[in-house]
Amino acid sequence: MNKIVLFKVFMSPNIDKALLDVIHSGWIGEGPKVKEFEEKLSDYFGNPYLTTLNNGTAGLHLAYHLAQNQDEYKGYHNSNRNEIITTAITCTATNTPIISTGAKIVWADVDPITGNIDPKSIENKITKNTKAIAMVHWGGNPCEIDKINAIAKKYNIKTVEDGAHSMGMEYKGKKIGNHSDYTILSLQAIKHVTSVDGGILMLKSQKDYERVKLLRWYGIDRTIREGIDLRCELDVVEAGYKFHMNDVCAIIGTKNFEHVEDILSKYRDNAKFYNEAFKxxxxxxxxxxxPDGRSSYWLYTIHLNNRDEVMKNLDQDGIMSSKVHARxxxxSMFKEFQTTLVNAQKFNNTHLCIPVGWWVSKDDREYIAEKVIKYAK
Ligand SMILES: Cc1ncc(COP(=O)(O)O)c(C=O)c1O
Incomplete structure (x- = not known):
């Protein structure tokens, strides 16, 4: 029996020639294909301040860096008292870069059903050291973005949207990437659109945009200028990283991105089917x-009292399911920040993700729904 998988890599059938052309073009680093990809993404999201990166985690790292060093770079070693409020119901990638920037993690609780950070749990965690609030749109279902941004505004702190699951997500009529100070998406292998590995960072201000273009390549300006020997003659003001995307990933991303609407509509159609089937x-x-937004449905998440038993039974029936991310x-790496998170634990006890992506056929989804209904108690 062929297993119905939870994740599958989407690779455009039109990729081969374009990819070979880039590989043999003599330019495989960050070059014209990255620029073209960024222009297409920027049009799609409606945000001119968009940069691509080598992964989404790099985007989070830069977002936390900017939130802690807003006007000038003071150096990470001065920032070890900074605090970032975040969620435990996510991929560890949301939170490890907080530690890498030297800041402290402050956990907020979540909604026990959606898994999204609960705005009510945020405000009493804010201190004079708080620099940012990170929100993760679980499975691509929008958080209460406006409420969270209102809290941030009140205390003059920044917001970071981790939209790694959220290609195509909308909130209050606008696509992701237009609501908060810093928004990241992931183009990693199993996301709606992949560039093999890749990330997107969208910003609110031109100042941040110009800074990120430097920070993603050691802090050095890559603009080719007449009479200037690149890398050798320009002063580097702020220490950056090697976080840029290359042209090979960009051409793969560009070709896959041509299918974005079709891919998204398949996820959403399968989700709609399950919503009806489980009513x-x-x-x-x-x-x-x-209700204020539109999920990208990268994950279709249900809650079951006998979750672990259902998972085993589904596996025997050839259906892959998973918690995907756990609290x-x-x-141990987060030991010093531990606190009680009642709703995160509730979510963690019962949540299960079932196959919902573009590869799930009408027969597959009927079979999956039938089996979930059969085993849920
Ligand atoms: C919620 C979340 N944030 C961040 C990331 C990191 O993205 P990337 O793998 O592109 O670095 C992931 C990865 O899947 C994720 O699920």
Whole structure:
């Protein structure tokens, strides 16, 4: 029996020639293909301040860096008292870069069903050291972005949207990338659109945009200028990273991105089917879509009292399911920041993600729904 997988790499059938052309073009680093990809993405999201990176985690790292060094670079070693409020219901990638910038993690709780950070849990965690609030749109279902941004504004702190799951997500009529100070997306292998590995960082201000273009390549300005020997004659003001995207990844991303609407509509159509199929099933709690937005449905998440048993049974019936991410505050690396998170634990006890992507056929989804209903207690 062929297993119905939870994730699958989408690779455009039109990629081969374009990819070979780039590989043999003599320019495989960051060059014209990155620029073209960025222009296409920028049009799609409606944000001119968009940069590509080599992964989404790099975007988070830069966002936390900017939030802690807003006007001038003071150096990470001065920032070890800074605090960033974040969620434990996410990939560890949301939170490890906080530590890398030297800041402290302050956990806020989540909604026990959606898994999204709960705005009510944020405000009493703010101190004079708080520099940013990070929100993760679980599975691409928008957080309460406006409420979180209102809190941030009140205390003059920054907001970071981790939209790694959220290609195509909308909130209050606008695509992701237009609401908060810093927004990242991931173009990693199994995301809606992949560039093999890659990330997007969208910004609110031109100043941040200009800075990120430097920070993603050691802090050096890559603009080719007549009479200037690149890398050798320009002063580097702020220490940066090697976080840029290359032309090989960019051409793969560009070609896959041509299919974005089709890919998204398949995820959404399968999610709609499950919403109907599970209606009235008292043993299955479905996740409500934020009524102010539109989920990208990278994950279709349900809650089941007998989650672990259902997972095993589905596996035997050839259906892959998973928690995908578990509470990550409990890792040893985060020991010093531990706190009680009642709703994160509730979410963690019952959540399960079932296949919903472009590869899930009408027969597959009927089979999956039937089996979930059969095993849920
Ligand atoms: C919620 C979340 N944030 C960040 C990331 C990191 O993205 P990347 O793998 O592109 O670095 C992931 C990866 O899947 C993720 O799920």
């Amino acid at each position: 009235g099933q008292s043993a299955i709690i479905t996740t409500p879509e934020n 990550n505050d409990i890792h």
